[in-house]
Amino acid sequence: MKLDQLAYIVIGSSKIEQWRDFGVKVLGTMSEDGPDGALYLKYDEWHYRLLILPDEEERLVAAGWSVRSRAAYRAALESAKAAGLEIHEGGQAERRVRMVQEFFRFVDPNGSPHEVCWGRTMSAVPFVSPVGVSRFITGDLGVGHVVLPSRGAFDECVAFYEDVMGLDYSDFLSRSVAPGKDVRAYFFHCANGRQHSLALAEVPEETGIIHFLIEVQTLDDVGRAMERAREEDAPLVRGLGRHVNDSIVSFYLQSPSGFHVEYGFGGEVMDWTDHEVRNISYGTYWGHEWQPGFAPQIPSGKRRP
Ligand SMILES: [Fe+2]
Known part of the structure; x- marks a missing residue:
């Protein structure tokens, strides 16, 4: 495909x-x-x-x-x-x-x-955000990304994404967190410049989706969304932070269905011709702190220099 x-x-x-x-x-x-x-x-x-x-x-x-x-x-x-x-x-x-x-x-x-x-359907109604978001970053980059849980078939699924769905590795995270215990999250892209449209993580999640990403145009759009979440009592799951692989600055909310929504800006648009697939080893450069009541899905384990 x-x-x-x-x-x-x-x-x-x-x-x-x-x-x-x-x-x-x-x-x-x-x-x-x-x-x-x-x-x-x-x-x-x-x-x-x-x-x-x-x-x-x-x-x-x-x-x-x-x-x-x-x-x-x-x-x-x-x-x-x-x-x-x-x-x-x-x-x-x-x-x-x-x-x-x-x-x-x-x-x-x-x-x-x-x-x-x-054959998707366009809308004749111009998009105007009811709360003043300047723009959502979509177009050829697509809706954002989804992170899916692995249910015991991690390696088979990685091969399936490559061989059947025709996705390519963007990068991967593989790290030993305890003797004999590794955590893995693999990231994939399709035929556009979004750094990853799909990720697979060894994290359990009953709803079948760990989170999806929505990207907006500016830092102010992100900050104002954090304010709205607080005003509307939408639970904050992780505070502001920057990811290693797509460089996005984002925070995480709990959706009404229980799984999380990542909301960020500044995701890198990739030119894949010279990209080297890397083990990024950590998900986050800084921030993304788990809020009280939410257990880290992948332990940070970061050591400060
Ligand atoms: Fe994400």
């Missing part, structure tokens, strides 16, 4: 109204009701980037990848079939709610769901 971008994220939730408030009042997106109780959160020229579907449990329904044409879609579908994947091709009702021409779904070796689509 040749996937162009992580185009959308679908979340199943019993907390649609909380998600609407979280999206509009904290993240700064627009919202619109969809068919059958669905909620669209829009933050650029597309009809939506986040789709929340009514569900009895809180869970990732899909990481949604897009390709640019029907021909590219047919090629992706053929390669998925050739790889022996169990494929679900979206029916009319599912295509309608996703507002795409066609999509198919499969799960990776850890059971995490992915969709590939073509």
Whole structure:
């Protein structure tokens, strides 16, 4: 497969109204009701980037990848079939709610769901953030990134991302945290300059998604989002910090579904031609301190010089 971008994220939730408030009042997106109780959160020229579907449990329904044409879609579908994947091709009702021409779904070796689509729907409504976010960084870079939990099939999943989904390593984190115990998080990109669109981490998470990233244009957009989160009682999970691999300055909130949302600015846009895949060994240069009540997912273990 040749996937162009992580185009959308679908979340199943019993907390649609909380998600609407979280999206509009904290993240700064627009919202619109969809068919059958669905909620669209829009933050650029597309009809939506986040789709929340009514569900009895809180869970990732899909990481949604897009390709640019029907021909590219047919090629992706053929390669998925050739790889022996169990494929679900979206029916009319599912295509309608996703507002795409066609999509198919499969799960990776850890059971995490992915969709590939073509023919997404633009919005004629200009994006204006209801709380004054200057701009969300999307376009060809896609929605942001998702970090998925490994459920015992880490190595198989890494191979699957490379060999079946056609993703490339961006870099990886592998570090011994105790005798006989390593932590690993691997980062992948697709056919654009976002440093990683997908990461796989050896961190358990019931909802099937550890966090997703939303990127905004300025430091002020990030600081004002921290203020809104405090005013709206959205729990702060990690304070402000800068990541090693994509250089993004970000903080983390708890979403209404329990998993986390990273909110940042200044992510590096990569030219992959000269990039050397590195073991970054630590996730964060500075900051990102875990707040009381939230246990670190990957222990920092950093030593000061
Ligand atoms: Fe992240």
